[in-house]
Amino acid sequence: MTEPINVQQEQAIIIGAGPCGLSAALELQAVGIEPLLIEKNAVVHSIYQYPTYMNFFSTAERLEIGGIPFTSPNDKPSRREALQYYRDVALRRKLRIRAYEAATAIVPQPDGSFRVETADRFGGISVYATRFVIVATGYFDHPNMLGIPGEDLPKVTHFFGEAHPYTGMKVAIIGGNNSAVDAAMELLRVGADITVVYRGEEYSSSIKPWVRPLFEGSVKNGQIKMLFSSRVVGIGERTVTVQPEGENTAPYEIENDFVLALTGFRPERTLLTDAGAIVNAETTVPSFHPETMETNVPGLFIAGVIAAGREANEIFIESGRHHGNLIAQRIKELM
Ligand SMILES: Cc1cc2nc3c(=O)[nH]c(=O)nc-3n(C[C@H](O)[C@H](O)[C@H](O)COP(=O)(O)OP(=O)(O)OC[C@H]3O[C@@H](n4cnc5c(N)ncnc54)[C@H](O)[C@@H]3O)c2cc1C
Known part of the structure; x- marks a missing residue:
């Protein structure tokens, strides 16, 4: 040759x-x-x-x-x-x-x-x-792909840049580690309606210790909705479908504009x-x-x-x- x-x-x-x-x-x-x-x-x-x-x-x-x-x-x-x-x-x-x-x-x-x-x-x-x-x-x-229907929609990203584009929007964050927590804290400042969907039963031990109390405080006072033991199982144009863990739990839909899939x-x-x-x-x-x-x-x-x-x-x-x-x-x- x-x-x-x-x-x-x-x-x-x-x-x-x-x-x-x-x-x-x-x-x-x-x-x-x-x-x-x-x-x-x-x-x-x-x-x-x-x-x-x-x-x-x-x-x-x-x-x-x-x-x-x-x-x-x-x-x-x-x-x-x-x-x-x-x-x-x-x-x-x-x-x-x-x-x-x-x-x-x-x-x-x-x-x-x-x-x-x-x-x-x-x-x-x-x-x-x-x-x-x-x-x-x-x-x-x-990125670790979720392998769920709708993951390829343009409203879904695996990389979070900055909060501004999400001003006033309904945002679902998938994940519960530092990237997810940091993004949620930033989204608070642009008036986003934030739901964090996390498969863990409690807060991740890897969250930076100086950020965790602020994040927990925002969940406690209702500024961030935190869904533990839950997975997003489907993404539609205006919704995401959440499946809670446990027997006899039915999936349910929440209204949604954007998805940040921050799963590593x-x-x-x-x-x-x-x-x-x-x-x-x-x-x-x-x-x-x-x-x-x-x-x-x-x-x-x-x-x-x-x-x-x-x-x-x-x-x-x-x-x-x-x-x-x-x-x-x-x-x-x-x-
Ligand atoms: C949000 C965030 C915060 C972090 N904070 C910290 C921190 O505070 N402290 C810390 O120690 N670590 C931190 N990390 C982890 C750190 O970023 C990684 O450990 C680090 O980037 C790894 O360096 P690397 O050189 O191994 O790989 P990378 O930084 O990923 O670099 C790999 C390079 O290879 C290139 N490449 C890939 N494939 C090819 C190819 N086929 N041909 C040519 N080029 C290719 C890529 O374009 C890339 O530039 C953080 C990570 C994230 C995501």
Whole structure:
């Protein structure tokens, strides 16, 4: 077969320029390797998709990468500050990022190296050859779908940006963790009629302790309707259908204008499994060495949330940012 296009040779390729991919890039720089990052959107796209006015639960210091100081006048930095920090780090350290280019395949070669195939926005295909690949693709692209009728209606979203579009509207929020609670508190300020539908029997223990009393207070005084032990089982144009748990409970409809389905995200692992990486069928955790982050495929590494199981919240920036150093030390040994 003839070579379709030029194959670009690289020392190491990082797929995903989220905080953990960037951290891995800085750690590789520190051991004398200039990796190429492939990013299908813009740098730190996941953070860009966070709620517009969100503050992190971590302090700025705990979000730092590559030992580069991140300071903020606030207790917890805002999304905007974090976007600026990670963007500046990428630009000032001259990280080589191929933005708006998606990795489509990692193909192991007989000599132990890899070919990484990518596609850009305009259908352009590129092929890279490298000895080391680090997959840091995160989880934010793949919301946990509810699998119910009406989920694809335009009034339904899995991403909450800001409250303004919901001014005075009847909004059903599905979920009971931080994203759902934060959205509900923001919607209060725009006069929305809010119903939170949550399958748990009581408030989630993961709600940020400084937010929980405010949320509980708003439920107690009737500003937010909280339906525990309940699921949305169908979405219509002007209604949602709620099914309470328990025997002999009938589903009922509530009037509704918009649905925020804030039920979390899950990492997508096809790139890894297609390259031969083993993923535990039950836990969905990829097989990797915890001291090096190397998978069962020699030279193929994982960094960040992609290393977590079904419960993606096991790994945060706070912890995933340390994966890069482990990877860089291992690659240095192998060079
Ligand atoms: C609302 C919210 C608040 C949070 N607050 C905190 C906090 O306070 N502290 C904390 O530590 N963590 C927090 N987290 C968690 C944190 O966002 C994640 O842990 C972090 O984003 C994981 O980083 P990552 O680099 O592994 O993945 P991501 O940040 O998800 O980055 C992955 C990147 O890979 C790219 N990508 C995906 N597939 C491909 C492909 N095929 N080809 C090329 N590129 C690809 C994506 O576009 C993305 O840019 C929060 C999460 C949310 C949703």
